[in-house]
Amino acid sequence: MHKKLNTITLTIIIFLLAFSIRIANYNLTVHNPTKIYFQESDSYYNYRLVNNILNHGYPGDKIINGKEWDIHSYYPPGVPRDYPPLLHYITAVLYSLFSEVCKISLKQFCIWLPPFFGSVTSVAGFLFSRKISGDFGGFITGMLIATYPTYCYRTCLGFFNVNLLYTLLPIILYWIFFEIENCVSLQKKLIYSIFAGFLMFLISLSWNGWIYFFYLVVLSMTIYLVSSSDKKEKIKEIVFPFFVTFFLFLLAFNKLAFYEIFATPITYVHFFSNSNIWYPWPNSYKDVMELRPATMQEIIILIFLLVFIFGIIYTKALNDLFPKFTRIMLYSWIISSILLTMKHVKFFLLLFGPSFIFVGAAWKKYENILNHLKIQSKRKIIVIFKIAILFILVLVFYFSINYAKGYKPMYDDYFENAALWIKNNTNNDTVVITSWSYGHFFASESDRPVSFDGRIGYIETLPIRKILYSNTNLSPDVPTTARDYWINVAITTNNTLLSKNILKMLATSGDNGYLLLNNYTHNKTRSFTILNKILTLNRSSAYVTLKKEGIPDEKAKKILNCTHPTTPRNFVLVMTDEMLLSLPFVNITSKNKLDLKNVYSIIKNGSEKIINKNGKYSLVILDDKALIVNKNYRYSICVRAFSQMKIEGFTKVFENKRIKIYEVI
Numbered sequence: 001m002h003k004k005l006n007t008i009t010l011t012i013i014i015f016l017l018a019f020s021i022r023i024a025n026y027n028l029t030v031h032n033p034t035k036i037y038f039q040e041s042d043s044y045y046n047y048r049l050v051n052n053i054l055n056h057g058y059p060g061d062k063i064i065n066g067k068e069w070d071i072h073s074y075y076p077p078g079v080p081r082d083y084p085p086l087l088h089y090i091t092a093v094l095y096s097l098f099s100e101v102c103k104i105s106l107k108q109f110c111i112w113l114p115p116f117f118g119s120v121t122s123v124a125g126f127l128f129s130r131k132i133s134g135d136f137g138g139f140i141t142g143m144l145i146a147t148y149p150t151y152c153y154r155t156c157l158g159f160f161n162v163n164l165l166y167t168l169l170p171i172i173l174y175w176i177f178f179e180i181e182n183c184v185s186l187q188k189k190l191i192y193s194i195f196a197g198f199l200m201f202l203i204s205l206s207w208n209g210w211i212y213f214f215y216l217v218v219l220s221m222t223i224y225l226v227s228s229s230d231k232k233e234k235i236k237e238i239v240f241p242f243f244v245t246f247f248l249f250l251l252a253f254n255k256l257a258f259y260e261i262f263a264t265p266i267t268y269v270h271f272f273s274n275s276n277i278w279y280p281w282p283n284s285y286k287d288v289m290e291l292r293p294a295t296m297q298e299i300i301i302l303i304f305l306l307v308f309i310f311g312i313i314y315t316k317a318l319n320d321l322f323p324k325f326t327r328i329m330l331y332s333w334i335i336s337s338i339l340l341t342m343k344h345v346k347f348f349l350l351l352f353g354p355s356f357i358f359v360g361a362a363w364k365k366y367e368n369i370l371n372h373l374k375i376q377s378k379r380k381i382i383v384i385f386k387i388a389i390l391f392i393l394v395l396v397f398y399f400s401i402n403y404a405k406g407y408k409p410m411y412d413d414y415f416e417n418a419a420l421w422i423k424n425n426t427n428n429d430t431v432v433i434t435s436w437s438y439g440h441f442f443a444s445e446s447d448r449p450v451s452f453d454g455r456i457g458y459i460e461t462l463p464i465r466k467i468l469y470s471n472t473n474l475s476p477d478v479p480t481t482a483r484d485y486w487i488n489v490a491i492t493t494n495n496t497l498l499s500k501n502i503l504k505m506l507a508t509s510g511d512n513g514y515l516l517l518n519n520y521t522h523n524k525t526r527s528f529t530i531l532n533k534i535l536t537l538n539r540s541s542a543y544v545t546l547k548k549e550g551i552p553d554e555k556a557k558k559i560l561n562c563t564h565p566t567t568p569r570n571f572v573l574v575m576t577d578e579m580l581l582s583l584p585f586v587n588i589t590s591k592n593k594l595d596l597k598n599v600y601s602i603i604k605n606g607s608e609k610i611i612n613k614n615g616k617y618s619l620v621i622l623d624d625k626a627l628i629v630n631k632n633y634r635y636s637i638c639v640r641a642f643s644q645m646k647i648e649g650f651t652k653v654f655e656n657k658r659i660k661i662y663e664v665i
Helices: 002-022 041-056 086-101 106-147 149-154 168-182 186-204 211-226 231-253 255-272 296-315 324-343 345-371 378-404 413-425 436-445 459-468 482-492 496-509 512-521 524-534 539-548 553-563 577-581 637-642
Strands: 030-032 062-064 067-070 431-433 571-576 586-589 599-604 607-610 617-621 626-630 650-655 659-664
Touching (some): 086 106, 106 345, 168 186, 168 211, 168 231, 168 345, 186 211, 211 324, 296 345, 431 496, 482 637, 496 659, 512 524, 539 553
Parallel strands (some): 431 571
Antiparallel strands (some): 571 659
16 A cells, blocks of 8 residues: 555656646646647647548548648648547547546647656656666656656747657566566556557557557567577467457558568668658758757767667666566667667667666666665665755756746747738648648648648658558659758849749649659759759740750640640749748858958848848848848849849738738749
């Protein structure tokens, strides 16, 4: 009874401390009951899919030829819905239940759900770890998960993303394997193995990277069987019921994932190499912060951890705490996630679960060593160490909660007002063209299709496109990163005809112009060059150029209908201050620190004054800051938009401090 009370008390403490860290940014996220903001763009994507489930029963926008389609993303033409739906269905069910007893909007519910999941994961880490490490070792594991900065941010108020599940479910799966090995009853082993297979199926519905955990289990089981003398018994008790259950559920409810098992490793060999799988288009994924390689400092830390883990394996220091398979899986999990993190820092989230379970076990081992020492003061030493560890955990909690108070949402009232203007003043089929960073936000809040968004090139679908696109007219060559290239060209060029042609092409035909060209030339580089050339020309001149390139008359007209449409679809171009500041030829400076050396011109209130013909850059004076712009780019579309200069053929229909919206004549 006393032990149960201790466990319940520690569970409540860990949950409340974890939850308090994750809601520390409340004042920054919730301005008032009607204006609340998610932390980042993907949260708006997930929110929109949950809203679809509540509205018509499935995450996609509509059913076309038996397939769910998302016509808000990568439009035209949209894409078949492929995103793992577990988070969306769980949220829809929980919201339906919760809204019966408490009046709350779906957005508010999605804002508050991440802290709950993050706290539950911390508790799960504690409850499992205590089985190996005792209450104190489990408490260490639970508190480390609760205060881990990266995970705190990823589960803070307003960060509604799939990492809520792909961090929790693997810990539970690992726990189940631990229980299997500790069972004496064959019946219980079989029940746990079947449950583990079902959990693996749920993981396949929770994250596009689920294949990592599948191969982690396969690798661990292979090593386990090879090193076991009773292979037949292990196959009967664990391997067979696990895989049979998993594959039955997969074939019944997630057939695409079954195909991924075989296709994904082959496809991603190119992605993890230095080659650009998107050629001739740029690799836009290099601009995604979480996909950057680890820094040298991070690599040194990871290598140190790797050497330490191999030392533990070599010395067999923890063999008495972990059963064999559980031990193999723990080491495989830590080592593989370290290697993946060196390639992309996003995989830090894979590392914290097994690492903190390992830390809890290390404490238990240390405590056991002290207990076996033949000294009278060993109890005092243990108490002193526990107090020291608790003090460190209190400090970590203090720093974590103060750090969490600065988690500022990516969006604010300026974005919300712009989105509402689009929603209230444009047709339902109007395409929003903007940077991929903001696509999910405008698709959700404006309820309009966007040309490009945070799914970028839909890299997750590469292994399964042939199956996913069956019974559709989509080419397996799309989505791609081409739209990132074209949008950047459209806002950085000073050629308004080129910009208008690009925008009309994207809004009306998407990638079809390039695809038609490439079907004729069968040469990606040549198709890329021709397309760039004709988009600088009007329709008649572009036709002449295509004929000179040897394109037959009928094909040339089809290409022109895509690249130079006579009746373009309605669209708006949305440019933000961050899009301007992220351009390589723009730097920001204070108005009080202006250096007029090498200044070619000063642009203010839409007018330009040339002050030094030998200067290298122009100063663009805004309300609260000044921009240093390479003079060759001072007339680029984005710079002109924010410097109040006229843009021929563009009509400004909305503006505020952070956002400019244009229609094209």
